[in-house]
Amino acid sequence: MPNHGFYCNTDYYNKPPSKSDKSLIRQIKLEESKKKSLTKYRFIRNLPLYDIPIVFHIIYHEDIEKIKKSQILKQFDSLNKDFRNKNIDNVLFSKFPKEKALATDSKLNFIFPKNDPSGNPTDGITFTHTSNEFFESFTESGSYSLEEQPVKSTESGGHDAWNTAKYLNVWVCKLSSPGGYAQYPRKNRYGDLVSTDGVVIDYRYFGMGKTTQPGRDKGKTLTHEVGHWLGLYHLWGPSDSPECEADELCDYTGDEICDTPPQIGAQCGSPIGYSSEQKCPGCPDPIALNFMDGWDDEYALMFTRDQVARMRGYLEKLRPTIIS
Ligand SMILES: [Zn+2]
Numbered sequence: 214m215p216n217h218g219f220y221c222n223t224d225y226y227n228k229p230p231s232k233s234d235k236s237l238i239r240q241i242k243l244e245e246s247k248k249k250s251l252t253k254y255r256f257i258r259n260l261p262l263y264d265i266p267i268v269f270h271i272i273y274h275e276d277i278e279k280i281k282k283s284q285i286l287k288q289f290d291s292l293n294k295d296f297r298n299k300n301i302d303n304v305l306f307s308k309f310p311k312e313k314a315l316a317t318d319s320k321l322n323f324i325f326p327k328n329d330p331s332g333n334p335t336d337g338i339t340f341t342h343t344s345n346e347f348f349e350s351f352t353e354s355g356s357y358s359l360e361e362q363p364v365k366s367t368e369s370g371g372h373d374a375w376n377t378a379k380y381l382n383v384w385v386c387k388l389s390s391p392g393g394y395a396q397y398p399r400k401n402r403y404g405d406l407v408s409t410d411g412v413v414i415d416y417r418y419f420g421m422g423k424t425t426q427p428g429r430d431k432g433k434t435l436t437h438e439v440g441h442w443l444g445l446y447h448l449w450g451p452s453d454s455p456e457c458e459a460d461e462l463c464d465y466t467g468d469e470i471c472d473t474p475p476q477i478g479a480q481c482g483s484p485i486g487y488s489s490e491q492k493c494p495g496c497p498d499p500i501a502l503n504f505m506d507g508w509d510d511e512y513a514l515m516f517t518r519d520q521v522a523r524m525r526g527y528l529e530k531l532r533p534t535i536i537s
Contacts, residue, residue: 219479219507220392221434222351223441224451227397234400241526242469248522263528263536265381266326267292270372271340271416272364272386274347277424278416280385285338288420289323291432292439295504296321300514305502308485312502315472316515319524321443323381330376343370343386350388350415359405364413374408378534381442382411383435391415391426393434395441398531412438431510440505444527445520448499448506449476449491472519474499479507 230238267289273279294300298318306313325337348364348371351357363369364384374382393414399406417426418434450467467475476491476499484501491499499506502514516524528536 219481220350220390221437221441221447221507222392222394223397223438224447225351226357226394227451230397230399231401237400237530241523241530245519245522245526260320260525262320262322263525264322264324265528265535266379267323267337267381267383268326268329268335268375269338270382270384271338272343272345272348272371272384273340273416274343274345274387278387279340279342280416280420280424282336282338284420284423287422288432288435289325291421292435293323295433295436295514296323296439296516298515303514305512305514309501312500312515315500315517316502317518317521319516319521321524321528326380330379339372341367341372345370347387347389348413350390350392351394357405357409359408362409362413365409365411374411377402377407377410381439381535384411384413385416385419386413387417388413388415391417391429393418393438395438397441398444398527400531412442414438428509431513433504433508433510433513436504436513440516440520440524443524444531445470445505445516445524447479448473448503449478468505470517470519470523472517473503473505481507482509483512484508485512 269285271280296319298316301313301316326335329335345363352361359366364371364386365374367373371384371386393412395412396406396410402410412435414435416424418429419425419432421432422430446468448468450469474497475493476489477493478491480487480489480491480499480501487501489499500517502508502512504513504516505520506513
């Protein structure tokens, strides 16, 4: 089975959380575990639906990079399908009952805004021609100031973010290596954290068909990056060296999510007939079909209950103005 590669640079991009972030994150985890012990996940069913306004900034040098609106709309629909657990009828789930049982509707709904930050009517899409042939997918320094991300600055050949307290900004452009990256949520955003907040994605990994590459042609890279933007780590955690000693009650190792067993690194390609080399010794088998792993697009189908609880907790506590 061909492996189409996995190129997410989110872990290179983000600085470690501050002390105040860490204490808030502990509080969110505590609330999660209280809810679980009280209601055994029933709370998921009664969750309110949150709308998240999203804007797509299409930054193009060559004509092919100027993605058609139809491709953007397909990506938008696919993002909503993924977050609302509407892949659940996919025949692949018949082979993966454990994953099917865990798959959960996040009740997060992405909407095109009616107005831009100045109050003018908008369809939530901007197009900008740039003289930059491409943008760097990551920097040697690992520091991502606005200065080092010209795609997020109108002055430098990209497009300024729309008010990041009100919109999820997605920049679509040509990166030096195709893939994407996201900014994790933080409590007290200041300076560049405000002006750079959002997701950057290569036009070859964006949307369905058309300009996309094999294996990355069903819009799942954006779902993965928005998962990061809402605070999820890769299933193997934010570094390449997860702690594999699973706690008896709950595994907060690796990705710090309880219902995803620890794993060593990315699972890629197809999970059919796959024997995991990424299993941690003494731990349960890693799960398949998860958006926060490295599978080819057609095999990325679900978020787990605990991932949903985490994303919603972070949204409510760390990005409250987006949903107000
Ligand atoms: Zn990632």
